[in-house]
Amino acid sequence: MSEASLPAPVVILNATQLAENIGATARVMANFGLSDLRLVNPRDGWPQERAWALASGAEWPLNAARVYDSVAAAIADLQVVYATTARPRELTLPVLTPRAAAAELAEAAGQGQKTGLLFGGERAGLETADIALCQAVVTIPIDPRFRSLNLGQAVAINAYEWRTAQQDAAPANFRERSEPATGEALLGLYEHLERELDAAGFFHPPEKTPNMIQNLRSALGKARFTDQEVRTLRGVVTALSRGRGKVLEKIAKKKGEGS
Template sequence: MSEPSSASTTSGGAPVIILNAPQLAENIGAVARVMANFGLADLRLVNPRDGWPQERAWALASGAEWPLNDARVYDSVAAAIADLQTVFATTARPRELSLPVLTPRSAAADLSEAVGRGERVGLLFGGERAGLETSDIALCQAVVTIPIDPKFRSLNLGQAVAINAYEWRTTVEAAAPAAFRQGPGPATGEAMLGLYEHLERELDTAGFFHPPEKTPNMTQNLRAALAKARFTDQEVRTFRGVITALSRGRGKVLEKIAQKKAGEG
């Protein structure tokens, strides 16, 4: 039996649920129903295959309409997490990246602590067939892997969200009063993406990415390493200032070399 369809039944400060490239409206509806069961309301869709809205999603939600009514659509994972400070990717462990790997239970505990510090948090889920790209996982701070039996690894999108949402709900029920962290919180996804792109542009100019075909893996590893540092907004600005200073210094050196060669000529 479904509860009354009111967004007021959800708890504040809960994780955002981000679905990357969901294929079936029925699965999106099932996710909305699970979200309502466990007090989650903020649903974000990245490039849903069949567009949005889709009537079949409401039919499968069984009255849990508020996550669907307020769902927002984005054209990239980076845009969908731009205002969030802590995002965990729910996927199999990526071999290409060195990120913390958590169970849903430990992830829920970490997210609960982050919310207690006043951070905005989210859980990222991949599409039904393709899952998540390594480049999207590299934008996150950790990986959540569900410990399922290797004899049968098939787990649909609604089930994956349900397991993580349940673990989150247990932290809400057992939570002590929130103790907010002194000082600034981590930078947003938007600020971190700006840092990544700034650094990558300068490294590309300096010829760091060699051979060229390894550039995607190198940038993903750099992003994952920086994500683990949990920079504040001020630290992001400082780091970008360092990059700018180094690039300007390189430019001056090249200018002097050019002047010297011109003089010798």
């Protein structure tokens, strides 16, 4: 298999503060054969001339970069997305090194799945709610004596590991199972389930609702549902909600007859 035979992961930068870091990201993307760059709410808007200056000629990721107003929108068409961050205590997602993550992403790409790597902003990193939309966490094993790592460096390490992992990836025409669900389909399932749980009074006390939602999403995301499984699960949720409605109707009817 040739090195360029697999579709490379999309690189998503969330809330990037400095144009220079976007340019540095484009440069290392070009070094290692990645080209699809997506920006979520860059602090200073887009485009920014300083990004092109720092890219040192690697203009094609910048020229084709797309801007989104949320992480959910940026990953809507992707089927496997890994968040690059320190391990979040609130979630129980698998935690991988860049090398292990690259091997899994290459395998997924070989099965025809669209993949992505999500990076947080320079200061705050990624919000737990955004990490909960991903299927795993990628953590770089840096020396604990100095944990500061530039955004461009983090992208470079992951891009390098992706490049070297391709030689061991499964053939691009290999299919293990039916088409995996996209981020958009998964979000639809999450929101559908959350609406019905809310109607059933599941989220109690109210102040714990955000954490409960994040935990539900991360637990479901780890299953890596296929598109067919998502449709089936949404049908299950709909059937259960209708069944609850019929039970409530019967109770109300009996109460009316007894009054």
